[in-house]
Each structure stands twice: as structure tokens, then as C-alpha cells.
Amino acid sequence: MAVYKRTYKTYDSVLTPAWSRFLTLPRASYGRLMQSKFLVIFLMASFFFPLGCTAFIYLSHNLSFLQSLNIPAGQFLQINANFFRFFCSFQSAMAVLMTVVVGPGLVAPDLANNALALYFSRPFGRTEYVAGKMSLLMFLLSLITWVPGLILFGIQCSLAGRQWAGENLWIAGAILIGLVVWDIFLSLIALALSAWVKWRIAAGGLILGVFFAGAGFGAAFNAIVRTQYGAVVDLRQVISILFFKLFRDDATVTALTAGQAWTVLGVAGGICLWMLSRKVRAFEVIK
């Protein structure tokens, strides 16, 4: 056992670069997060669909294997933009559930225990704090969204050949842009709601509510007013519309244009940032 002399001395040695200090927060939180068995099981479950897709891509390129199983190759879906769009839609739903599990524990405990004063009395600002907390969720969401998406695309390219890869490189861009934007958006919503609702369970319920109640409210609004614009409060529909547009599916009629969908995400993201700026402070002035 180490023996520590009971004395005080100042620290005069080397310091880490200021830009890298925000990484302390995800590093400190990651270990605690992984102590949750539920989260680990959920994280593993999130890889089932990508693994299934990998198997599907492999099988679709191994006709001899299919024939040996007496399965006609024509029954298989084509590996194309629609296949990847469906993958993105499915994993984006998993990302919502991951956000519900992880999100409430990000800011709420610090607010509940007045820890923000300790962070902000150091050379560490609100931007670094939000970036640190956000990077933890972004890391987990990336693990189950665009990272497996790009791996799938890489597998497909390696099996289908250079010509297919050259003609469909834009799909990789669509996967990356669509899912990274969705991950950022989910992280912002989780942080904002976690900052406003200190009770973790309520914050988790609220995150779910934003998506499900929003969808219900949008549908009711459409039915009553007989319009399509209820979709602006249905964030799942908004991201679906973006996926349709990013994957160049112009045949499907959508409630919003791509521009409108981007605007909805931008405005909602802006509201989240405003909510964070109101709550992530060293102390509150009670009026």
C-alpha cells in the first residue's frame, strides 16, 4: 500500500492542454455507466440488427451457399440505398432508446448535488462541460449508428466490387450525415431535458415523451386541421423524411420538404441549446 505523507505542497509541474480537459468528463463517467448491467445488455442488443444485416449482405453475395440451402436468390432484397435507409431508420430508433437510458444521468446528478460550481470555478467553461457530457452520449450513439452503418457499407463494397462502390459512394455520405446529425440532436435533447428535470426517471420519461407524445400530437393536429404540418412536432417523422431525402428516394411522398425537415431539426436544436444555457450555470439567481 502506498504511504502518503500528510503535508501540503503546490503543484508546479506540467499541465494538460486546455482543449483536452473536456475529455475528463466522459472518461470519469464511462466506468460508472458500464457498471449498469441493463446498459451493457442493451448495448449488446443494439448490435443484433447490424450483425443480421452483415449476415444478409454476406448471403446475398454467396449464391452458391443459398442454392445449397435450396433458397432461390431472387427472394433476397437488393443491397441498395433502400436497404441502408432501412438500417438507418432501425438504428436511429435504437439510438432513441439508448438516449432514454443514458441521457437522464448526464447533467441531472450534477445539478441535484450543486456540482456545477466546482466545475466552473476551474479553468473549465460551460462549453467544455456540455461538450464533455455530450461526447459520452455521442460515443455510445455512434457505436450503434453510423459506425456499424459504415462498416456494413464497407463490407458491401468489398463484396460487390469497385464499380458498385464507385457508383454508390454517396450512400456512405448519407449514412454518415443522417446518423451523425441524429446523434447530435438526440444528445442535445437528452442534455437539455436532463438539465431541466433533476429526477432521472422523470427525465427519461420526458425524453420518450418528446418522441411519442410529439408523434401523437402531430397526428391529432393533422387530423383536426386537415394538414400535413403536424409532422413538425413528430421528430421521428422528421428524421425519416431526412433519410428519404438523403438516400435519394424521391418516389415516396413526405409531409415536409427536406428544407423544412432541416429547419425543424435546427430550431429544435437551438431550443435545446437555449435550455442548456439557462440551466448549466454555476449558481442560480432566484428572482
Place this chain on the structure above:
Amino acid sequence: MEPVLELDGLGVRFGKRDILKDLRIALSGRSIGLLGPNGAGKSTLIQTLVGFCKPSSGTARVLGHDIRREMAAIRALIGYMPENDSFVANMTAVSFVRMMAEISGLPHDAALERAHEALFYVGLGEARYRQLGTYSLGMKQLAKLAQAIAHGPRLVILDEPTNGLDPPARTRMIRLIQEMRDTGEMRLLICSHLLRDIEETCEEVLILKGGRIVHTSNLAEEHRSNKRFVELEAYGPHAGFAEELIAAGCLCEYSGLGRFRAELPEGFDVQAIFRLAAQRDLQLRRLNYRRDTLEEIFLKAMES
């Protein structure tokens, strides 16, 4: 000695209410006490110095750095122990202090080593692997102190460090603060409304009332100067007695009901007071040696 704190017309306003008004002073003691009744602006002054509140007028310098322009530099030099419970409940003390040291810029290994050292220093060595949420109030105060000193700051700001502590825990905390002061490695700025805490730990005192400075006192100098104060209680014709004492070389003031307070010069013989009283047939019913306590200084400042 380099000034720790220079207030230069500092004012802070919340909405339409002035919380701090035109504070001007330079303090350079090893440990500075901030005193004042509730609502005097002590915590607001501290929060302004660490950058939580923006000054509405004037400025201040902490260890020579301007709070308006060099807040990052100031924060790199200070350690702050807030008044309220501040921690992350589901972390062990050592992880918590290490994380805070890392945020202050210490590399991973150095932060871990100093977290252990700081927790041993404050007396939580044996409990450092326990979750902070399971700590008693006194232990939480010590953990807050550990995180404030783990990164080796040059100035440690303690906001009500003995808040909510029982007498033994308070004594431990006071002894720890005295030790920190006496190492000479760091300066201390202590905010409290407990006069005894300040008297036991501080060299200089700044008293605030209604957002203004009403008194400053260098307690260490007063202790060192060995001033001899006497309190007299006289019965009889005492008119002009104070003037006679002043003529004899004392600093004297009449405080009513036959009571006098006198500061005796070096080498002054107390018998001279008795002789002066005997000359005018004045009965001296009480003569106490005592200097102004901080309580008296404080009460005078509040009355002013």
C-alpha cells in the same frame, strides 16, 4: 507582500438591486476573513472573484489578475470550496477529487496521486474509496476541501467552511485551516459569519454590511503590537478624568455610566491611574486588562 485581493470600485448588481457597492481595498495577508451579517454580500463577493457573477462597475484583481480580463488565469490559481453541498453522489471520494484535479489541468497520474494526498491531508484517507453519497456532513465538508486543494492552488477560497459541523468536526476543520495557513504555500480567503472561526484562522478581516466595506482590521498586527487595553469603572466625580488620562499619555474614551476604555503606552505604570483617581477622590471599582475582541470590532462596525 504581493496583494492577494485588490478591489477597485467593485460593484455588483442583480436586476435593479445593488448587492456590492463601490468596494475599494487591497489585502495581502496569508489568510483573509470576510465577515458580515446575512445578506451583507460576502458570498456575492466570492462568487464575483471566481467569475460566477459579472461586476456591474469597477473591477478587482486576484493575485494580480484582473477579474474582467483574466478569469481563466485566476481560475487556474484558485481552489474553491462552496458553501452548499457540492459533489457527485455516485462517485468515490478519490475518483471525485481526481476528476476535479484533472479538470484543473493535472495529468491523469499526477491527479490520482494528488487526490490520494489531498484526502489524506484532510483526514479522509481511510474513507477515500467510499461513495460520497454515504459521507456524513462533516466528511462532505472535508471532501470539498480536498477537491479545493488537490491541484495545488495559490489561493484557496473557503465559503463557510464550518457550516453545519458539530464542535469536534469544527475544531478539526479550524486546525486544518490553521495548518494550511502556516505552511505558507497558499493564501486563504475565508468567508464566514462565525466570528470565532475568523478570529482563529485569519490575519486580516474585512467586514461588509449592506454591500459596503464598513471596517478592515489586521488582527495579526493587533496581536503582535501587544497593545495594553484597560477598562475602568469609576464612581464619583469623573468629569475631566478622561482628559487627565490623555494628558498622562493614554488613549482614552468615556463609554458612559462611569466607564472608561484606555490604551496604555509602552512602559506606562498602571499605578499612575490610581494616583490620578485618588487626587480627585474618585473610586475605581473595576480595572480589567483587555483588548478589543473581534466581536467588539464587529459590533462597532455594525453600529457605525
